[in-house]
Amino acid sequence: MTSIARTFALSLGCAATTIFLIMLSIFILRYPMEEREFKTCRVVAAVLNRATVIEGQNLTVRSTPALEELKADSPNLWYVVSAGDLVSEYGSEHRPPLPIAFPYRGPVGLSVFSTHDQKSTFCLDVAQWGSLRLTTMVGEPQVRFGRIARNFLVRSIFPIFLLALAFAATVAVGSALAARFVSRGIARVTHRALAIDPAAPQGSISLSEVPHELKPLVAALNRAFAEIDAYIRMQRRFLGNAAHQLRTPLTLLRAKIEDVPQPALRTELVRDVRRLTSLVSAMLDLARLQNHAIEKRPIDLAQITLDVLADFSPSALDAGIELALEQDGKGPFLVQGVDAAVRSALANLVGNALIHAHGARRIVAALSSDGISIDDDGAGLPAGAEHKLLEPFQTGNTAGDGAGLGLSIVREIMAAHGGELVISSAPGRGTTMSLRFPAAAATVASPQLDLQAR
Template sequence: MTSITRTLTLSLSVAAAAIFLVLLGTVIWLDVAREREQAFCQAAAAILSRATVVDPGRGLTIRSIHSIEDLKSTSPNLWYVVSYDGLTAEFGRELRPALPFSLPYTGPIGFSVLNTLDQKSAFCLAVVRRGTSELVMMIGGAQVGVDQIARSFVVRNFFSIFLLAIAFASTVAAGAFLSARFVARSIERVTRLALAIEPTAPQASISLDEVPVELKPLASALNRAFQEIDAYIQRQRRFLGNAAHQLRTPLTLLRAKIEDVTEPALKGELVRDVRRLSSLVSAMLDLARLQNHAIEKRPIDLAVVTRDVLADFSPSALDSGIELSLEQVEEGTIVVHGVEAAVRSALANLVGNALVHAHGAGRVVANLDRGSVSICDDGAGISPSPERIEPFQTGNTSKEGYGLGLSIVQEIMAAHGGALIVTSTPGRGTTASLRFPEASEATPGEIHIPQR
């Protein structure tokens, strides 16, 4: 992707160069228009001066350079006389009219346009300093091209043009730098406004009053995207809540039907499955409430909630032949801040997962510590050398996955500013922890369930 600053600087540089060349051309044109004959005289004299070589022992030599040959080819009536310290070189003598003074000329240094003796034509007289004497050039009938006039003008005024070019380039560079900084700061301002929008409140928008005019279309497009995203999220949340609510009725009817099952083993298995489905539906409803409303955190005694959840699952654990127990590191209350119903639902999902998915487990233990609760089992584990554990994933594809429960637990903990952390050792069991902001940082080897 092209840098805005680089593109802006390059564009300004090209535009500045074009403007400078146009201005230079305009100055040259005005100079020629104001003193046309003087400009032609100076250009022709400059060409002749570059071609003239002074050799005190051999005289004057007019070199056959490209510019002098162009001048001869475009000027059929060209004539010139060059003299230096008594030495003379002449071209087109037969075309030279009578001059108003005798040769050699010994006048002041400078450029002049004089009339011939018969007053029918004009010629250029140029006297320039070269070495210890003056180089005198008289030129008539010269047809000088625009490029040669421009070259002569630039050579004569090179120092002034150079200083102006430096000043112009410095001004453009400063303007480009300040413009780039303004653009960068404007983009940073819009970025800060976008980052200030709470992820839990995507319906918020960027205030267009604080956005520069050039960036308002971009900010408006971002606001529209935020609104569409928020509408999509709200539809998904409504669907989640409605689906969970609609599932309650058939689950209640199914629970009543199970009572008519006469086979004890089948009845016990069906009861466990329906209890797990009911737990998932309750978790979905809790999650929908959390997502649709800003949660109001209140102090929760995590020890009380854990004991209640374990008591609820005791019948299922007895039916499965699994021992449920509670171990508390610190005595007394363990207080965290959150929504009690949601925390209870998350903990119930972890206990239910341990009872259903911990294949070969004989014991499930709830460990309470400051700001956290962990559900540990001594089952087969979930994956050899796991690096990341995703919701709905298991270590063995032939077995049933964690299902929706673990994903809901992760969402509940994210809403509380906490984390769901899983550690597993193949053959020795799995530990799933609810860690609240009140807890310390995660220890090495723990696996965070990724945010979605």
């Protein structure tokens, strides 16, 4: 779509040009009508003057296309052209008695006179030809409007050009100013729209701050913002209620699992319920975080990472995988966030590495100034699989273990913190999943921690 300002300027220019041409046509049409006879005489005199030739003692009016057209359009045309004693006459049978005798001795110029009987008029044009005076008298001429218009344009081309230039300059300046006003009005609306928080679009643009022409558009935007905000609130309420309602059944289920007599089945059921409980807790934390029910506070990533690795140490020991915590520089590392949500996100990454990093012998949690990374030395992911893992119900486990919701929730948690989840992997070289925070700041020095599970 083209620019509104450009389209407006072009449209205004085309409209102004059309109006100017119409006004010029009306002026040409009306102006000769007010002095029809005088304008007609001027055209006819010019035609005869161009056709007149004086050679020695001969005065000849040549047959030119313009003269032939004049004769064809004027059945009662007559004219007398003289220069001193030299005379050329046409249509004498139509010529009435004239009040002027030949040779004419009057002043140079163009005039319109009445005949003796006062029933008609005739044109008298006196022009200086060197030492001679060329006198032309014409009666009953009929001149086409087009020729009168062309003669008018030729004689008035410079004033018309100046008028057109002034008109075009006025239109150009007006278009530029109008386009600027339109652009500034749209820019104000855009600024107000950008000021609305995408996570909470309940704000609206005040109609008193926008031009009248943009009020319907702004009103539609406000209505759309209100509908989007209502939908977001409904989804967040549903997510929070669902997670909250699931906690009680999961607690009862875990209590009943303790009564299962088969140890192997009981262990498997406990693991599944623990994973489901972690997922529900993450959903509830995310819902609370999005609804701003929990205030963000400074949290220590090093301490959280140590606690999460300690929780997963038994599972890592059973799988024969070494867990390690390394940090780049001095710590602890503080970020603004919600402790439970960040713990859930980090636990999800460590749990994914333990379950899905096939062939991994070592998992390292690396702390840096902008966040934390979970690195494994497993088989890695297939090419192009990183983006798919961030979608809901996508999992890197071909066996179908897991719901595929964990990384999607981690991504939402990081988005709520203003950060991001970054996944990088290469077949045969392991996988790195990083939690990047917008303002992770290192403070007090702490020794490097190394937690191993063998």
